Amino acid sequence: MQGRSAGHWRLPAPRALAFAVWRRNARVWVRLMASNLLFHFGEPLLYLLGLGFGLGRFIGEMDGVDYFAFLASGLVASSAMMSASYEGIYSAYTRMVPQKTYDGMLATPLEVDDIVAGEMLWCATKGCISGGSILVVAAALGAVTSAHAVFCIPLLLLIGLAFAGPALAMSAISPSYDFFSYYITLVITPMFILCGVFYPIGSLPDALQHAVQALPLTHAVALARPLVTGAPVEHALAHLAVLAGFAAAGFYVSVALVRRRFVV
Amino acid sequence: MTASGPFVVEARGLVKRFGADTVVDRIDLRVPRGGCFGLLGPNGAGKTTTLRMILGHSPPSAGTLTVLGEAMPAAGRRVRARIGVVSQDDNLDPDFSVMENLEVYASYFPHRRHRPLRPFLESLLEFVSLGDRAGYRIQALSGGMRRRLVIARALVNEPRLLILDEPTTGLDPQIRHLIWSRLRALTERGTTVLLTTHYMEEAERLCDRVAIIDHGRILAEDAPRALVAREVEPSVVEVRAGERPPPPELARQARVEAVDGVWHCHTSEPGAVLASLGDYPELEYLHRPANLEDVFLRLTGRELRD
Ligand SMILES: Nc1ncnc2c1ncn2[C@@H]1O[C@H](COP(=O)(O)OP(=O)(O)OP(=O)(O)O)[C@@H](O)[C@H]1O
Numbered sequence: 001m002q003g004r005s006a007g008h009w010r011l012p013a014p015r016a017l018a019f020a021v022w023r024r025n026a027r028v029w030v031r032l033m034a035s036n037l038l039f040h041f042g043e044p045l046l047y048l049l050g051l052g053f054g055l056g057r058f059i060g061e062m063d064g065v066d067y068f069a070f071l072a073s074g075l076v077a078s079s080a081m082m083s084a085s086y087e088g089i090y091s092a093y094t095r096m097v098p099q100k101t102y103d104g105m106l107a108t109p110l111e112v113d114d115i116v117a118g119e120m121l122w123c124a125t126k127g128c129i130s131g132g133s134i135l136v137v138a139a140a141l142g143a144v145t146s147a148h149a150v151f152c153i154p155l156l157l158l159i160g161l162a163f164a165g166p167a168l169a170m171s172a173i174s175p176s177y178d179f180f181s182y183y184i185t186l187v188i189t190p191m192f193i194l195c196g197v198f199y200p201i202g203s204l205p206d207a208l209q210h211a212v213q214a215l216p217l218t219h220a221v222a223l224a225r226p227l228v229t230g231a232p233v234e235h236a237l238a239h240l241a242v243l244a245g246f247a248a249a250g251f252y253v254s255v256a257l258v259r260r261r262f263v264v
Numbered sequence: 265m266t267a268s269g270p271f272v273v274e275a276r277g278l279v280k281r282f283g284a285d286t287v288v289d290r291i292d293l294r295v296p297r298g299g300c301f302g303l304l305g306p307n308g309a310g311k312t313t314t315l316r317m318i319l320g321h322s323p324p325s326a327g328t329l330t331v332l333g334e335a336m337p338a339a340g341r342r343v344r345a346r347i348g349v350v351s352q353d354d355n356l357d358p359d360f361s362v363m364e365n366l367e368v369y370a371s372y373f374p375h376r377r378h379r380p381l382r383p384f385l386e387s388l389l390e391f392v393s394l395g396d397r398a399g400y401r402i403q404a405l406s407g408g409m410r411r412r413l414v415i416a417r418a419l420v421n422e423p424r425l426l427i428l429d430e431p432t433t434g435l436d437p438q439i440r441h442l443i444w445s446r447l448r449a450l451t452e453r454g455t456t457v458l459l460t461t462h463y464m465e466e467a468e469r470l471c472d473r474v475a476i477i478d479h480g481r482i483l484a485e486d487a488p489r490a491l492v493a494r495e496v497e498p499s500v501v502e503v504r505a506g507e508r509p510p511p512p513e514l515a516r517q518a519r520v521e522a523v524d525g526v527w528h529c530h531t532s533e534p535g536a537v538l539a540s541l542g543d544y545p546e547l548e549y550l551h552r553p554a555n556l557e558d559v560f561l562r563l564t565g566r567e568l569r570d
């Protein structure tokens with residue numbers, strides 16, 4: 001009851017009602033499922049077929065793995081990142097600000113904590129659908145050689161959560177859509193290029209190799225790749241911990257920032 | 265339900281500050297159970313801010329606030345489960361049809377969902393005369409239809425208390441009358457209605473009690489008729505006088521406000537005022553009983569806001 005920021009940073013306490021928010025978004029998505037799926041498959045498929053077949057021909061193997069499978073496993077992780085991030089910025093921002101969906105929700109028993117939890121789960125779901133689409137295509141083209149690939153599904157949810165939190169935090173502080181192109185250009189695209197999707201991070205200069213360890217996509221790729229190719233997963237707990245850390249911190253920060261926007 | 269006691273909203277010394285601005289300034293407000301209560305005030309008076317505190321969206325800077333018997337903002341979830349809200353801005357969900365808007369909204373009230381849901385939602389659409397629009401997209405609705413849909417949506421949890429922030433602003437007279445009749449029907453069924461408005465006619469027709477608020481303070485609170493009887497003279501003679509000043513005898517018979525070429529003569533002796541005006545046959549005038557708008561303007565002044 002003191003200052004303006006009173007209570008915004010207290011710990012979130014979401015309830016099961018968060019799933020009502022998830023269901024709302026899922027309902028919108030299902031109605032346009034055909035075109036939505038096309039979008040999910042479309043762009044990563046272009047990378048996979050274009051680069052996988054195009055470059056794969058010259059490269060053959062990378063890091064001891066057939067380049068097509070190498071790239072596909074990287075794209076599984078990166079498309080989850082892309083999809084969760086875009087949902088967390090453009091789509092969630094649309095609901096949060098111009099469309100005033102959150103204002104309507106807040107007049108019900110829903111609190112910011114529930115809304116952000118539901119949104120994060122939904123972003124992660126989209127990440128999972130995107131990454132899963134790549135996996136299905138890669139499997140159909142014979143690039144998935146391990147049954148462990150099914151563990152990609154829960155992994156993709158976690159990857160989605162790790163990117164959804166920061167994206168929602170961006171939405172919460174954004175004055176307009178323009179803001180998001182900075183986030184894409186300065187944060188998401190560099191990760192896409194640097195975190196081991198297209199080549200092993202071992203080929204980066206030393207300093208950069210260390211730097212990319214701080215980025216969540218590095219850890220997402222480090223987990224997804226062996227699951228797809230059947231190689232042993234190394235440092236699994238550490239990678240999972242980094243992703244879970246991003247998800248948890250992202251949730252906490254975005255709840256606080258959305259509260260700051262709506263509970264004043 | 266737990267909410268007992270004669271008041272659905274009880275505020276004591278309620279304050280809201282934004283930085284150095286005190287937007288709600290130590291108000292005491294008691295909204296009785298049943299009937300319709302109006303919060304009247306000019307733009308920027310603090311009406312929406314007060315409602316936001318009542319809904320638990322805005323933590324008060326000081327004071328205590330009880331809604332439906334529970335302390336706010338702590339009991340926000342429980343209290344909002346039993347309140348319906350019609351906000352000042354349209355926030356219908358454009359991703360959904362009319363019926364889907366109600367269905368999705370109902371899903372946010374897990375413990376108060378009417379079963380079976382569908383016929384209940386259809387009855388809500390009928391109630392606001394949108395029974396034939398269930399499948400329409402939101403973009404295809406007129407402003408009046410949207411407002412009625414927002415009202416129907418606010419009823420999905422069968423609220424004990426319905427809060428409306430300027431429910432008829434920007435609507436045509438037909439729709440306003442329809443909305444008034446629906447709100448009356450609700451109060452007859454026992455729902456308490458709390459609304460804000462700057463339409464004095466609306467407040468006079470609908471509200472059993474009104475509070476006039478300005479600069480975050482409550483200036484007067486009572487039944488509309490009692491306020492008119494207490495705060496202003498019973499008759500008003502409006503004279504179109506142009507630039508000339510009111511004659512001195514008029515000032516003895518009435519409280520005269522000359523505003524933009526019109527003398528507003530507030531008086532208990534309309535006969536005497538009309539007799540004096542007989543000396544000026546060229547002046548056009550209108551004689552009417554005092555109303556809530558006269559009270560409002562007397563208490564909040566005539567200068568422009570914004
Ligand atoms: N979040 C905020 N930060 C700073 N000032 C605010 C905030 N919200 C409202 N105010 C200020 O508080 C005052 C009261 O606003 P409020 O919206 O409660 O008025 P109102 O009576 O609802 O007016 P209207 O009839 O125009 O809707 C205004 O001066 C407004 O600018």
Ligand SMILES: [Mg+2]
Nearest residue numbers: 311312352429
């Ligand atoms: Mg307002």
